[in-house]
Amino acid sequence: MxxxxxxxxxxxxxxxxxxxxxxxxxxxxxxxxxxxxxxxxxxxxxxxxxxxxxxxxxxxxxxxxxxxxxxxxxxxxxxxxxxxxxxxxxxxxxxxxxxxxxxxxxxxxxxxxxxxxxxxxxxxxxxxxxxxxxxxxxxxxxxxxxxxxxxxxxxxxxxxxxxxxxxxxxxxxxxxxxxxxxxxxxxNAVVWRRFLDEKHFQSQKELAEHLGLDESTVAVALSLSKLPETIMQEMVARPDRFGSNMAYQVGRYHSARGVDATLRLINKIVSDDLSTRQVADIVKGRTGPQESAKPATRQRYAQRMEIKLDGVSVGDLKSYGDDRLELRLRGLSREKRDDILRQIEQILQSERK
Structure with missing residues (x-):
């Protein structure tokens, strides 16, 4: 082509x-x-x-x-x-x-x-x-x-x-x-698979080159196209938990265990805040999804507050222990992002005085 x-x-x-x-x-x-x-x-x-x-x-x-x-x-x-x-x-x-x-x-x-x-x-x-x-x-x-x-x-x-x-x-x-x-x-999984099926591109490699992406990035996405939409919908609803790596592990688990077991795994990933490494261990059979996985290396947050702008969720603010805060925002305009940064800087500078 x-x-x-x-x-x-x-x-x-x-x-x-x-x-x-x-x-x-x-x-x-x-x-x-x-x-x-x-x-x-x-x-x-x-x-x-x-x-x-x-x-x-x-x-x-x-x-x-x-x-x-x-x-x-x-x-x-x-x-x-x-x-x-x-x-x-x-x-x-x-x-x-x-x-x-x-x-x-x-x-x-x-x-x-x-x-x-x-x-x-x-x-x-x-x-x-x-x-x-x-x-x-x-x-x-x-x-x-x-x-x-x-x-x-x-x-x-x-x-x-x-x-x-x-x-x-x-x-x-x-x-x-x-x-x-x-x-x-x-x-990407659904649309790229359709592009290949409809012969807009002759190969995975050609698709990757045309989009200017690594072939491995395209390969991971295409591997997810085999998942039922019911499973993908569950992960789409939690973009903070299911990126490419986590979704890839879930896809591997589905290939071995089927839909119902995979839905249970997704619920456990969310409820227990499992890491990608922990899920990989479950996929490899080192632990079972119903077992108590080994403690996560990252600290669990004590409190989480969802942040909305004009009624739309843009991220969250989490507190850890007595001295740590983690702010994550996405989908902001550049002006809004810069304004928030200025306000945070002003708060921090006032604390030093």
């Missing part, structure tokens, strides 16, 4: 020490070329886009880098690249190349409450369905679309990007998800 010119721009030399997050950040410049950060203000709903004046012809230099389909659509609708518009939610449909497969109902419900109170703060990315005018595929923002529907909203803020629906649009959404830690190994 010959990669397109756009896909070539995404390819990077595989780095055996890089994480998926680093690979995605290395491709951030390519994403910035598609979605401008200095987008204009929101315009009226796209149902009225035909009434917007046609863009002037002075954008020929910009248009030279666009696909013919996007250029024709943009000029017909007077759309400026990076412009945020409002679209009818009924016109939005999921992409067959969505990088996400799992969406937690509880997470969608929390976001729906937040959107109902605060409104949509971040635009989604969509691709026009040129074969069916007036409809759009979601490239990034499937969770927000689901939450807006849950909140009974009728429109969604969106940026229309020039990218074809396929592996290219998958990588755009994938990279954005990895940067904000919302992409899981379980999403």
């Amino acid at each position: 010959k990669p397109s010119q756009f896909a070539k721009g995404f390819q990077t030399r595989p780095d055996t020490t890089s994480s998926e997050k680093r690979t995605a950040l290395d491709r951030l410049n390519a994403i910035d070329n598609l979605v401008k950060n200095d987008a204009p203000a929101v315009t009226k709903p796209a149902a009225s886009l035909h009434e917007v004046p046609i863009a002037p012809a002075a954008d020929d230099e910009q248009a030279s880098n666009e696909s013919p389909e996007y250029r024709a659509w943009r000029r017909a609708h007077g759309y400026r690249p990076g412009q945020i518009i409002e679209l009818d939610l009924k016109a939005i449909k999921p992409s067959p190349f969505n990088p996400r497969h799992f969406y937690l109902k509880s997470s969608i419900a929390e976001l729906a409450v937040n959107l109902a109170k605060q409104g949509q703060q971040q635009a989604i990315h969509v691709i026009p369905d040129y074969a069916n005018p007036g409809t759009y595929f979601v490239s990034d923002g499937g969770r927000r679309v689901r939450a807006l529907k849950e909140a009974n909203k009728e429109t969604v803020k969106a940026v229309v990007v020039d990218i074809s629906v396929g592996i290219e649009s998958y990588k755009l959404g994938y990279d954005l998800n990895v940067q904000r830690d919302s992409q899981t190994v379980f999403d």
